Amino acid sequence: MLKPLGDRVIIEAQEAKEETVGGIVLANNAKEKPQTGKVVAVGNGRVLDNGQTVTPEVKKGDEVVYDKYSGTSVDYDGQKYLVLKESDILAVVE
Amino acid sequence: MLKPLGDRVIIEAQEAKEETVGGIVLANNAKEKPQTGKVVAVGNGRVLDNGQTVTPEVKKGDEVVYDKYSGTSVDYDGQKYLVLKESDILAVVE
Amino acid sequence: MLKPLGDRVIIEAQEAKEETVGGIVLANNAKEKPQTGKVVAVGNGRVLDNGQTVTPEVKKGDEVVYDKYSGTSVDYDGQKYLVLKESDILAVVE
Amino acid sequence: MLKPLGDRVIIEAQEAKEETVGGIVLANNAKEKPQTGKVVAVGNGRVLDNGQTVTPEVKKGDEVVYDKYSGTSVDYDGQKYLVLKESDILAVVE
Amino acid sequence: MLKPLGDRVIIEAQEAKEETVGGIVLANNAKEKPQTGKVVAVGNGRVLDNGQTVTPEVKKGDEVVYDKYSGTSVDYDGQKYLVLKESDILAVVE
Amino acid sequence: MLKPLGDRVIIEAQEAKEETVGGIVLANNAKEKPQTGKVVAVGNGRVLDNGQTVTPEVKKGDEVVYDKYSGTSVDYDGQKYLVLKESDILAVVE
Amino acid sequence: MLKPLGDRVIIEAQEAKEETVGGIVLANNAKEKPQTGKVVAVGNGRVLDNGQTVTPEVKKGDEVVYDKYSGTSVDYDGQKYLVLKESDILAVVE
Numbered sequence: 157m158l159k160p161l162g163d164r165v166i167i168e169a170q171e172a173k174e175e176t177v178g179g180i181v182l183a184n185n186a187k188e189k190p191q192t193g194k195v196v197a198v199g200n201g202r203v204l205d206n207g208q209t210v211t212p213e214v215k216k217g218d219e220v221v222y223d224k225y226s227g228t229s230v231d232y233d234g235q236k237y238l239v240l241k242e243s244d245i246l247a248v249v250e
Numbered sequence: 251m252l253k254p255l256g257d258r259v260i261i262e263a264q265e266a267k268e269e270t271v272g273g274i275v276l277a278n279n280a281k282e283k284p285q286t287g288k289v290v291a292v293g294n295g296r297v298l299d300n301g302q303t304v305t306p307e308v309k310k311g312d313e314v315v316y317d318k319y320s321g322t323s324v325d326y327d328g329q330k331y332l333v334l335k336e337s338d339i340l341a342v343v344e
Numbered sequence: 345m346l347k348p349l350g351d352r353v354i355i356e357a358q359e360a361k362e363e364t365v366g367g368i369v370l371a372n373n374a375k376e377k378p379q380t381g382k383v384v385a386v387g388n389g390r391v392l393d394n395g396q397t398v399t400p401e402v403k404k405g406d407e408v409v410y411d412k413y414s415g416t417s418v419d420y421d422g423q424k425y426l427v428l429k430e431s432d433i434l435a436v437v438e
Numbered sequence: 439m440l441k442p443l444g445d446r447v448i449i450e451a452q453e454a455k456e457e458t459v460g461g462i463v464l465a466n467n468a469k470e471k472p473q474t475g476k477v478v479a480v481g482n483g484r485v486l487d488n489g490q491t492v493t494p495e496v497k498k499g500d501e502v503v504y505d506k507y508s509g510t511s512v513d514y515d516g517q518k519y520l521v522l523k524e525s526d527i528l529a530v531v532e
Numbered sequence: 533m534l535k536p537l538g539d540r541v542i543i544e545a546q547e548a549k550e551e552t553v554g555g556i557v558l559a560n561n562a563k564e565k566p567q568t569g570k571v572v573a574v575g576n577g578r579v580l581d582n583g584q585t586v587t588p589e590v591k592k593g594d595e596v597v598y599d600k601y602s603g604t605s606v607d608y609d610g611q612k613y614l615v616l617k618e619s620d621i622l623a624v625v626e
Numbered sequence: 627m628l629k630p631l632g633d634r635v636i637i638e639a640q641e642a643k644e645e646t647v648g649g650i651v652l653a654n655n656a657k658e659k660p661q662t663g664k665v666v667a668v669g670n671g672r673v674l675d676n677g678q679t680v681t682p683e684v685k686k687g688d689e690v691v692y693d694k695y696s697g698t699s700v701d702y703d704g705q706k707y708l709v710l711k712e713s714d715i716l717a718v719v720e
Numbered sequence: 721m722l723k724p725l726g727d728r729v730i731i732e733a734q735e736a737k738e739e740t741v742g743g744i745v746l747a748n749n750a751k752e753k754p755q756t757g758k759v760v761a762v763g764n765g766r767v768l769d770n771g772q773t774v775t776p777e778v779k780k781g782d783e784v785v786y787d788k789y790s791g792t793s794v795d796y797d798g799q800k801y802l803v804l805k806e807s808d809i810l811a812v813v814e
Contacts, residue, residue, distance in 0.1 A: 158597065158623040161589050166623065190324045190333070200589065205299040205581040213255050213294065221252065221324055221333070228622055230566045230597055239566070239597070239622045246322055246333045247252040247260065284418045284427070299393040307349050307388065315346065315418055315427070340416055340427045341346040341354065378512045378521070396489040401443050401482065409440065409512055409521070434510055434521045435440040435448065472700045487675040495631050495670065503628065503700055503709070528698055528709045529628040529636065534785065534811040537777050542811065576777065581769040604810055606754045606785055615754075615785070615810045660794045660803075675769040683725050683764065691722065691794055691803070716792055716803045717722040717730065
């Protein structure tokens with residue numbers, strides 16, 4: 157499996173559905189395209205200037221909303237993942 | 251529901267009304283277009299370099315003025331929201 | 345009323361007068377156009393990296409000189425205001 | 439009178455003299471045009487990240503050399519002033 | 533051998549394989565092209581503003597995923613290496 | 627005399643000599659053109675975020691090598707000087 | 721001799737050899753061209769925000785790999801040197 161470094165998070169991207177009622181529908185005309193995905197791995201976190209490490213707010217299994225154009229796409233064992241910084245995650249679906 | 255991360259806030263946008271007397275009228279010729287909305291969710295806040303977390307000044311239910319071009323638009327359960335950083339909020343209507 | 349967030353200040357803009365003797369005359373050929381206004385509301389201040397909040401130097405009622413092109417214009421109850429950062433205020437008229 | 443905010447300083451600009459022997463002659467072909475002026479008001483100073491305020495090095499009455507293109511021009515009581523940051527002042531004439 | 537300075541890491545690049553089932557397949561249409569390699573040397577780490585040195589998360593022998601366009605290519609003893617910053621490494625293969 | 631502010635230094639520029647054996651010859655084809663000069667005045671130094679002032683490494687009388695395109699040219703009492711930041715000085719000739 | 725300031729280092733550049741087996745061969749098609757040289761002088765180091773000075777990792781006599789396009793070229797006593805920041809040095813040859 158892939159273990160992200162620092163404040164990075166690995167997301168299993170979900171197909172963007174155009175029209176939904178009870179779920180999330182992503183704005184098509186937005187400048188930044190948000191998209192949902194499931195967190196599959198989380199780094200140790202960002203190191204502050206005082207030496208402390210900030211534990212990421214998201215955890216494995218979280219469904220998150222992120223900006224479609226953030227991060228780097230990686231394929232592993234036939235599955236497509238996205239490696240992005242936790243700061244590129246907009247919100248968690250609760 | 252959506253829970254924003256870090257210093258992000260989720261706003262339920264209000265339709266901009268062109269002409270009002272007792273309410274807020276937004277300048278149409280302004281370079282940055284301010285707009286009002288209601289805060290529906292607030293993140294835990296920004297982490298300072300000393301490890302402290304700064305609690306956001308706004309809270310759920312606040313009516314806020316923000317810059318129209320800030321943030322990322324997200325639809326959820328048929329309602330349109332805006333995810334933006336607390337620093338993009340200009341003022342709270344009291 | 346509007347309550348600005350963080351290190352923001354709300355100004356009631358004054359009409360720029362072209363020629364005055366005992367008052368302030370703003371340079372017409374300046375690259376940045378300074379303008380005067382009255383402070384009507386002040387935020388809590390900027391949060392430093394050590395967690396301290398810096399109380400703004402200006403207070404409600406102060407007449408201030410600021411750069412015309414700073415900030416965001418907002419109308420409220422038929423009155424035009426300007427929301428700007430305290431660091432965009434050049435000087436206080438004493 | 440005008441009281442500058444933060445690390446700002448107000449200068450009473452002097453006419454640039456083209457040729458002098460015992461005084462300061464400003465280079466005409468310089469990319470950045472230095473100019474001399476007299477300090478008429480000084481702000482409280484810059485606030486550091488540890489909350490300390492750095493008292494400005496210049497004081498009222500100092501003759502200073504600054505970059506002509508820095509700052510913002512303001513007229514007050516028929517006199518032209520320049521509001522600039524202390525960091526835009528190159529040197530004090532002693 | 534080469535010893536990288538600071539927060540730099542030296543990678544022995546691997547040939548990108550186009551199609552794999554049990555391994556890593558790199559996205560061909562991605563804006564940033566991730567690639568895998570083996571860590572052959574690690575610097576002492578980044579020095580924080582408090583004087584502390586942050587030990588790198590990766591160690592010699594780790595297989596890592598990094599952005600193809602990061603770092604500087606160096607040949608040494610007939611072998612091609614890549615010197616990059618640890619922050620340009622996306623993830624470790626575990 | 628001129629007293630530079632902060633981390634600034636005043637240099638008495640020397641004519642660049644094209645060809646020398648025992649002295650310094652400056653590269654003519656270099657992108658940044660280094661040049662030598664004598665330090666005639668030194669500021670109090672740069673103020674760190676913890677409030678400490680860093681005493682400049684150079685002192686009056688030092689012969690220094692600096693980048694020709696740094697700083698601001700000032701004439702004073704018929705002599706041409708250069709006001710630059712200490713960080714633009716490359717080396718001291720010992 | 722030249723004494724570099726701060727976190728600067730002086731390098732005696734070596735001619736880039738196109739093809740070598742037991743030594744270092746520099747990639748010709750790399751965007752940034754690394755090159756080797758010998759350290760002839762080292763500054764006192766970088767001053768951190770807490771007032772501490774970080775002693776450079778390289779020392780006089782070290783053979784280092786650096787980016788060809790970094791730094792400023794200086795001739796001294798008929799020898800060509802390169803003044804660069806320690807952070808522009810990629811690795812030390814051990």
